[in-house]
Amino acid sequence: xxxxxxxxxxxxxxxxxxxxxxxxxxxxxxxxxxxxxxxxxxxxxxxxxxxxxxxxxxxxxxxxxxxxxxxxxxxxxxxxxxxxxxxxxxxxxxxxxxxxxxxxxxxxxxxxxxxxxxxxxxxxxxxxxxxxxxxxxxxxxxxxxxxxxxxxxxxxxxxxxxxxxxxxxxxxxxxxxxxxxxxxxxxxxxxxxxxxxxxxxxxxxxxxxxxxxxxxxxxxxxxxxxxxxxxxxxxxxxxxxxxxxxxxxxxxxxxxxxxxxxxxxxxxxxxxxxxxxxxxxxxxxxxxxxxxxxxxxx
Amino acid sequence: xxxxxxxxxxxxxxxxxxxxxxxxxxxxxxxxxxxxxxxxxxxxxxxxxxxxxxxxxxxxxxxxxxxxxxxxxxxxxxxxxxxxxxxxxxxxxxxxxxxxxxxxxxxxxxxxxxxxxxxxxxxxxxxxxxxxxxxxxxxxxxxxxxxxxxxxxxxxxxxxxxxxxxxxxxxxxxxxxxxxxxxxxxxxxxxxxxxxxxxxxxxxxxxxxxxxxxxxxxxxxxxxxxxxxxxxxxxxxxxxxxxxxxxxxxxxxxxxxxxxxxxxxxxxxxxxxxxxxxxxxxxxxxxxxxxxxxxxxx
Numbered sequence: 383x384x385x386x387x388x389x390x391x392x393x394x395x396x397x398x399x400x401x402x403x404x405x406x407x408x409x410x411x412x413x414x415x416x417x418x419x420x421x422x423x424x425x426x427x428x429x430x431x432x433x434x435x436x437x438x439x440x441x442x443x444x445x446x447x448x449x450x451x452x453x454x455x456x457x458x459x460x461x462x463x464x465x466x467x468x469x470x471x472x473x474x475x476x477x478x479x480x481x482x483x484x485x486x487x488x489x490x491x492x493x494x495x496x497x498x499x500x501x502x503x504x505x506x507x508x509x510x511x512x513x514x515x516x517x518x519x520x521x522x523x524x525x526x527x528x529x530x531x532x533x534x535x536x537x538x539x540x541x542x543x544x545x546x547x548x549x550x551x552x553x554x555x556x557x558x559x560x561x562x563x564x565x566x567x568x569x570x571x572x573x574x575x576x577x578x579x580x581x582x583x584x585x586x587x588x589x590x591x592x593x594x595x596x597x598x599x600x601x602x603x604x605x606x607x608x609x610x611x612x613x614x615x616x617x618x619x620x621x622x623x624x625x626x627x628x629x630x631x632x633x634x635x636x637x638x639x640x641x642x643x644x645x646x647x648x649x650x651x652x653x654x655x656x657x658x659x660x661x662x663x664x665x666x667x668x669x670x671x672x673x674x675x676x677x678x679x680x
Numbered sequence: 681x682x683x684x685x686x687x688x689x690x691x692x693x694x695x696x697x698x699x700x701x702x703x704x705x706x707x708x709x710x711x712x713x714x715x716x717x718x719x720x721x722x723x724x725x726x727x728x729x730x731x732x733x734x735x736x737x738x739x740x741x742x743x744x745x746x747x748x749x750x751x752x753x754x755x756x757x758x759x760x761x762x763x764x765x766x767x768x769x770x771x772x773x774x775x776x777x778x779x780x781x782x783x784x785x786x787x788x789x790x791x792x793x794x795x796x797x798x799x800x801x802x803x804x805x806x807x808x809x810x811x812x813x814x815x816x817x818x819x820x821x822x823x824x825x826x827x828x829x830x831x832x833x834x835x836x837x838x839x840x841x842x843x844x845x846x847x848x849x850x851x852x853x854x855x856x857x858x859x860x861x862x863x864x865x866x867x868x869x870x871x872x873x874x875x876x877x878x879x880x881x882x883x884x885x886x887x888x889x890x891x892x893x894x895x896x897x898x899x900x901x902x903x904x905x906x907x908x909x910x911x912x913x914x915x916x917x918x919x920x921x922x923x924x925x926x927x928x929x930x931x932x933x934x935x936x937x938x939x940x941x942x943x944x945x946x947x948x949x950x951x952x953x954x955x956x957x958x959x960x961x962x963x964x965x966x967x968x969x970x971x972x973x974x975x976x977x978x
Contacts, residue, residue: 407834412856416834416842467797472789491770492845495793496838499765502797503833506804510825520818527808527825535801536705536714540794544714547790558710 387670391434394447398433399425401451402458405508419489419497420504423462427480432457432574434671435599439578439592442658442665450581452514453526456505457574460534463501464570466494468543506531518581526577533573542566546631554632560601562632567607568600575599575668591657598654599672605647606675608633612640614679651676685968689732692745696731697723699749700756703806717787717795718802721760725778730755730872732969733897737876737890740956740963748879750812751824754803755872758832761799762868764792766841804829816879824875831871840864844929852930858899860930865905866898873897873966889955896952897970903945904973906931910938912977949974 402424409417433454437447469476469484470491477487486494508514509527518526532538542565545558554562575596579589612635634643654672658665700722707715731752735745767774767782768789775785784792806812807825816824830836840863843856852860873894877887910933932941952970956963 412846412859413834413839413842415846416839420834463797467793470793472793493842495765495768495770496842496845499761499796499800500834500838502800503829503838506825507829507833507835510822510829520822523822524808524818527804531801531805531808535805536711536718536798537805540798540801541711541714544711544791544794547794548710548713561710 385666385670387667387674390667390670391429394434394437395430397437397448397451398430398454398458401455405452405455405459405514406504415489415493416496416500419485419493420500422488423466423485423497424459424501426482428458428462430458431603432461432570435571435574435596435668436578436581438665438668438671439575439584440582442592442661442668443579443582443584443588444664445582447578449517450578452508452511453518453530453577453581454574456508456530457570457577459501459505459508460530460539461570463498463505464534464539464543466498466501470494473543473547502534522580522583526580529576529580530570530573533569538565538569538573539567542569549632552632554637556637559632559634559637563604564597564600567604568597571600571603572596587660591660594657595654595668595672598650598657599675602647602650602654602672602675605634605643605650606678608635609640609643609647610678610680611635647676683964683968685965685972688965688968689727692732692735693728695735695746695749696728696752696756699753703750703753703757703802703812713787713791714794714798717783717791718798720786721764721783721795722757722799724780726756726760728756729901730759730868733869733872733894733966734876734879736963736966736969737873737882738880740890740959740966741877741880741882741886742962743880745876747815748876750806750809751816751828751875751879752872754806754828755868755875757799757803757806758828758837759868761796761803762832762837762841764796764799768792771841771845800832820878820881824878827874827878828868828871831867836863836867836871837865840867847930850930852935854935857930857932857935861902862895862898865902866895869898869901870894885958889958892955893952893966893970896948896955897973900945900948900952900970900973903932903941903948904976906933907938907941907945908976908978909933945974 406421407417436450436454436457440450441447465479466485468474469479470486476484478484485497489497506527509523515523542562545562546566549562572593575592576589579592584592611633634646638646651672655669658669704719705715707719734748734752734755738748739745763777764783766772767777768784774782776782783795787795804825807821813821840860843860844864847860870891873890874887877890882890909931932944936944949970953967956967
């Protein structure tokens with residue numbers, strides 16, 4: 383009752399977008415094209431899911447979510463860099479992302495590589511820039527950098543991307559599929575919630591609960607993403623439907639069938655909600671957000 | 681008297697190599713190829729110049745250089761990632777580096793992109809992993825992360841790489857050439873010295889002096905590098921001589937002539953040595969290191 387998820391998302395997206403504007407260096411010679419290329423993908427219509435999860439975790443703990451806006455923005459920079467590099471011709475070779483030409487199509491391959499490198503590095507600049515993070519003490523901030531870099535690097539996302547790359551065209555075991563997704567998508571989503579928890583000073587129990595929420599959120603997110611790739615509307619999604627199958631990618635529907643995949647998604651959504659049982663109604667946004675995954679169209 | 685630079689470098693290289701071994705995740709399935717690709721370039725015979733400058737700065741301030749071994753290793757990871765991405769077909773398209781096939785030649789383009797991303801992210805994991813850095817307090821460690829990420833990102837190295845990319849085949853102004861190099865090579869070299877200074881608790885004056893040293897070191901390094909590309913021995917350098925000219929790159933010798941370029945190198949070496957005048961003989965390694973640039977063959 384009374385909680386309007388759509389309105390909540392809109393308000394938080396605005397907050398994140400305004401902060402992202404502040405953090406990037408100006409578009410000016412001699413690196414005009416680099417910064418434009420970074421901005422192009424950063425402002426290409428992302429849902430700001432990871433930043434919102436980070437803010438939502440702080441909110442669930444009763445803290446002002448704006449406390450972790452820089453942390454939230456760093457997560458979006460890392461997410462965006464990973465999309466730019468994933469789309470490269472040598473990787474997934476995608477021309478379209480969110481209905482727009484991908485970075486390398488617009489700026490060329492070399493600039494797309496550099497824009498990704500720039501965004502990834504900038505994320506750590508924002509995280510370590512104490513002037514922007516004075517509400518979080520240095521010990522906590524370091525812990526947040528450790529959590530995020532572990533999730534983003536070879537132990538997490540880059541490792542997951544490697545598994546994805548090497549399984550293309552192969553039928554892989556369900557356990558490897560889950561590991562691939564928990565590293566490729568899940569790790570950064572979990573880090574988003576965990577970093578919000580650390581920023582807000584969560585105790586061990588609350589932190590663990592939010593990490594569990596993040597893990598189930600990540601799996602539910604990936605499964606519903608795979609399902610949408612089979613059943614979704616191309617126009618709504620901004621990319622062709624069936625592209626996973628065309629690329630011979632291992633997906634949950636391909637491995638388990640559509641109905642079983644949907645059931646798995648519901649399971650993880652329920653588990654995510656359950657993880658939050660020790661939180662009061664300040665965790666309503668997190669609860670509604672994960673339930674929304676079952677209804678999403680893009 | 682009695683300072684043996686060759687012996688000093690050998691000892692410090694061993695220290696750095698041993699530490700790098702410790703910091704990387706194990707080579708194991710399912711990300712075996714990723715970690716092998718990261719290791720391939722990280723242990724491809726680099727001189728460990730940036731790590732040694734970092735250790736040397738701490739030593740000049742009278743501290744045990746091992747204090748900043750993790751910081752030193754993170755600098756080498758960032759340097760290595762930048763070489764892997766620079767060598768990619770979409771960038772400089774180099775097949776040979778230090779006499780060995782470049783990363784993408786051995787592991788393929790996609791894995792080379794991921795190895796670079798992995799090394800860059802791993803650098804920040806090592807920096808933020810407090811267990812490895814317990815000798816440096818969190819506030820200083822955060823400051824070091826800020827210094828390094830600023831130097832490595834779009835404000836520094838990635839920006840310099842952009843200028844390089846966009847000037848290929850053009851004759852550029854000397855001031856832009858200097859900006860390109862001070863960002864592409866100089867920024868991370870300066871950050872190496874500065875981060876060592878911060879780790880060792882330098883006061884403002886000492887820190888500024890070491891930054892000046894780093895800036896002049898960076899320029900002297902780049903100029904002697906350009907000169908070697910014209911006059912060096914291919915076998916000794918592990919790459920073909922004249923490759924800058926073949927690629928129509930703006931270089932110091934191309935812009936100023938060989939003699940003037942050599943003179944500029946001497947100028948910056950002298951200025952680097954002068955910057956250290958407030959330090960005693962604990963700064964001998966830094967002094968000898970920059971003087972060595974004028975004699976180097978590779």
